[in-house]
Amino acid sequence: GDSVTQMEGPVTLSEEAFLTINCTYTATGYPSLFWYVQYPGEGLQLLLKATKADDKGSNKGFEATYRKETTSFHLEKGSVQVSDSAVYFCALLKAAGNKLTFGGGTRVLVKP
Amino acid sequence: GAGVSQSPSNKVTEKGKDVELRCDPISGHTALYWYRQSLGQGLEFLIYFQGNSAPDKSGLPSDRFSAERTGGSVSTLTIQRTQQEDSAVYLCASSRRNPSSGQAETQYFGPGTRLLVL
Numbered sequence: 234g235d236s237v238t239q240m241e242g243p244v245t246l247s248e249e250a251f252l253t254i255n256c257t258y259t260a261t262g263y264p265s266l267f268w269y270v271q272y273p274g275e276g277l278q279l280l281l282k283a284t285k286a287d288d289k290g291s292n293k294g295f296e297a298t299y300r301k302e303t304t305s306f307h308l309e310k311g312s313v314q315v316s317d318s319a320v321y322f323c324a325l326l327k328a329a330g331n332k333l334t335f336g337g338g339t340r341v342l343v344k345p
Numbered sequence: 346g347a348g349v350s351q352s353p354s355n356k357v358t359e360k361g362k363d364v365e366l367r368c369d370p371i372s373g374h375t376a377l378y379w380y381r382q383s384l385g386q387g388l389e390f391l392i393y394f395q396g397n398s399a400p401d402k403s404g405l406p407s408d409r410f411s412a413e414r415t416g417g418s419v420s421t422l423t424i425q426r427t428q429q430e431d432s433a434v435y436l437c438a439s440s441r442r443n444p445s446s447g448q449a450e451t452q453y454f455g456p457g458t459r460l461l462v463l
Contacts, residue, residue: 332390
């Protein structure tokens with residue numbers, strides 16, 4: 234079946250450091266890929282998405298590129314802030330599918 | 346515009362009691378989803394509603410769980426005879442559906458209901 238694997242956390246960084254969270258997936262066909270973020274005490278928010286191979290999603294300084302050849306959708310940010318402390322979830326939605334399949338989430342803690 | 350709303354935000358109940366969780370989707374979204382977020386299982390799909398079609402119940406963990414969506418809008422998730430392992434955050438999401446492709450579009454999540462079964 235479909236699955237999403239992302240690096241386990243917690244990831245602890247200093248402010249202005251470079252962040253990368255690895256995400257790989259297993260699915261047939263051409264799924265859409267998403268990153269959701271959950272800030273402390275809040276619900277899931279869509280961070281960015283990509284719907285086809287080589288698409289790059291970007292938002293709030295975060296980027297992720299849909300790599301079909303490596304079945305990956307790694308999340309990156311060049312300079313993190315304390316406010317980026319959150320749990321990040323990678324997810325896929327199969328073409329013509331309905332349900333999101335999520336990775337286990339990666340907790341990121343940014344220290345001043 | 347208003348996002349997905351859920352109530353209650355927190356619910357504490359005793360083992361064996363029934364609970365009802367409510368979700369109010371974004372206006373105009375025809376698709377509605379329930380997910381569960383628990384420490385041991387991560388984020389799991391529970392059930393999906395699309396318009397007047399039969400719901401996809403493939404993610405419901407047992408027959409103690411049921412959901413309905415009245416009038417194509419508000420949905421209620423009911424858990425009967427709650428067990429301690431039902432303790433989790435229950436998330437509702439809604440989306441539009443692309444009329445050409447039939448593909449569900451981006452899902453937007455509510456704040457969740459945190460359920461604690463004692």
